[in-house]
Amino acid sequence: xxxxxxxxxxxxxxSWQAAEQGVPVVLHEMxxxxxxxxxxxxRLAELVCSNSFRGxxxxxxxxxxxxxxRRLGSLVMRAADAHRVxxxxxxxxxxxxxxxxxxxxxxxxxxxxxxxxxVARVPADPATFPLVIATxxxxxxxxxxxxxxxxxxxxxxxYDAVSPIVLAxxxxxxxxFRASRWGRSLRRADPEGGAKDPQPRTTDVxxxxxxxxxxxxxxxxxxxxxxxxxxxxxxxxxxxxAFYAALTTAESATVHxxxxxIFFEGCxxxxxxxxxxxxTLRFGPMKPVGxxxxxxxxxxxxxxxxxxxxxxxxxxxLVGFQTQLKWxxxxxxxxxxxxxxxxxxxxxxxxxRNTYINGPTxxxxxxxxxxxxxxxxxxxxxxxxxxxxxxxxxxxxxLNAAAVARGEAPRVPPRETAIGALGxxxxxxxxxxxxxxxxxxxxxxxxxxxxxxxxxxxxxxATSERALRVLGEWMAPTAVS
Numbered sequence: 001x002x003x004x005x006x007x008x009x010x011x012x013x014x015s016w017q018a019a020e021q022g023v024p025v026v027l028h029e030m031x032x033x034x035x036x037x038x039x040x041x042x043r044l045a046e047l048v049c050s051n052s053f054r055g056x057x058x059x060x061x062x063x064x065x066x067x068x069x070r071r072l073g074s075l076v077m078r079a080a081d082a083h084r085v086x087x088x089x090x091x092x093x094x095x096x097x098x099x100x101x102x103x104x105x106x107x108x109x110x111x112x113x114x115x116x117x118x119v120a121r122v123p124a125d126p127a128t129f130p131l132v133i134a135t136x137x138x139x140x141x142x143x144x145x146x147x148x149x150x151x152x153x154x155x156x157x158x159y160d161a162v163s164p165i166v167l168a169x170x171x172x173x174x175x176x177f178r179a180s181r182w183g184r185s186l187r188r189a190d191p192e193g194g195a196k197d198p199q200p201r202t203t204d205v206x207x208x209x210x211x212x213x214x215x216x217x218x219x220x221x222x223x224x225x226x227x228x229x230x231x232x233x234x235x236x237x238x239x240x241x242a243f244y245a246a247l248t249t250a251e252s253a254t255v256h257x258x259x260x261x262i263f264f265e266g267c268x269x270x271x272x273x274x275x276x277x278x279x280t281l282r283f284g285p286m287k288p289v290g291x292x293x294x295x296x297x298x299x300x301x302x303x304x305x306x307x308x309x310x311x312x313x314x315x316x317x318l319v320g321f322q323t324q325l326k327w328x329x330x331x332x333x334x335x336x337x338x339x340x341x342x343x344x345x346x347x348x349x350x351x352x353r354n355t356y357i358n359g360p361t362x363x364x365x366x367x368x369x370x371x372x373x374x375x376x377x378x379x380x381x382x383x384x385x386x387x388x389x390x391x392x393x394x395x396x397x398x399l400n401a402a403a404v405a406r407g408e409a410p411r412v413p414p415r416e417t418a419i420g421a422l423g424x425x426x427x428x429x430x431x432x433x434x435x436x437x438x439x440x441x442x443x444x445x446x447x448x449x450x451x452x453x454x455x456x457x458x459x460x461x462a463t464s465e466r467a468l469r470v471l472g473e474w475m476a477p478t479a480v481s
Contacts, residue, residue: 163322
């Protein structure tokens with residue numbers, strides 16, 4: 001039997017993978033017995049930040065990681081593909097339907113038992129091992145202290161911030177335009193020409209997925225179908241200057257207990273970015289490149305993009321606008337954006353602390369603790385950043401926990417794969433300067449220089465082709481479905 005603590009993306013994926021290997025699983029989730037400061041429901045795999053899983057093409061590393069996970073039978077990817085919403089060449093989901101699909105799949109699996117209770121200490125009972133700790137960045141204070149004592153050092157941390165969501169009917173559509181950057185929407189190729197909406201890839205009928213969810217589909221690709229997936233709020237130079245001035249003088253919520261605020265560079269609050277320079281936002285979340293306002297035929301000075309947050313299309317999130325401003329200040333400043341003057345906020349942005357262990361001093365590439373074969377860490381607490389990376393770590397931890405439970409040796413995916421490179425980074429990075437990472441091609445071994453592939457795009461294609469080839473070879477003896 002395998003025990004898993006934490007029902008987020010990593011814990012849900014680890015539970016599913018171990019159970020699919022024929023091993024009974026007990027999944028411990030403290031919600032709703034003990035809520036957190038940012039979760040809203042008791043569903044498993046609830047997304048508390050963005051609803052985006054980022055790029056879904058093989059020309060970026062996270063797109064490759066997703067494809068590897070699909071081939072490894074990832075529950076998280078099945079649910080995401082089944083409940084995606086328009087998001088250009090990225091994969092975004094209806095967060096409520098996605099979480100419900102994962103919850104239903106876990107709850108109805110014959111080999112998984114969900115126990116709703118808080119685990120305040122690392123269990124001492126040998127019967128609870130193999131154990132996967134996937135308690136996420138919001139690990140409770142008591143368990144966090146126990147983990148710190150177990151791994152022999154203090155935790156590291158950074159602050160993360162959440163983007164606001166607005167009610168669609170309160171957006172002034174006369175001031176915004178619909179478009180995807182560079183005209184790219186994620187659609188399936190239609191044999192008769194044109195494009196079709198992407199369909200989920202899962203074939204797991206039952207266990208939380210309806211037959212409609214399980215339609216087979218070919219690979220998705222970025223095409224210009226004339227229908228943009230984002231609402232774009234264009235700003236003139238004068239409007240941007242006024243917005244910037246208001247943003248940089250607005251009052252932020254206080255981050256308690258710490259002398260210095262440490263933010264993950266890939267998820268900086270907009271006010272933190274703004275203080276780095278007047279044009280920082282115009283080269284970040286408000287960059288206008290690749291977008292043309294059809295009413296003027298010109299590229300705006302700056303743009304705020306709104307991404308559909310659910311299938312119904314009645315909620316839109318502000319892309320890249322995570323913030324720690326006080327709620328009243330958020331309403332005042334964000335209503336300066338053209339089209340949002342009368343916006344009603346379904347959710348304001350918030351800031352929360354993310355806790356993680358120093359992976360290189362604690363973990364092996366199998367996601368096992370170096371000092372104990374039957375203890376695993378997975379998810380953001382292990383030192384990865386991002387939804388997809390968290391689920392990927394849970395996938396391998398779950399497979400290896402099942403192997404240990406069966407008396408077999410854990411296995412490490414090849415470093416040439418994105419999922420293998422992620423495990424290698426977490427266990428081999430410099431522990432003196434360790435920070436969580438998203439998957440990038442930069443942490444994967446470069447492809448052979450032969451074959452004339454000198455352009456960056458060609459090198460990325462070669463890296464992805466090699467990764468999927470070696471993953472198939474690695475999977476062959478394990479018969480993972």
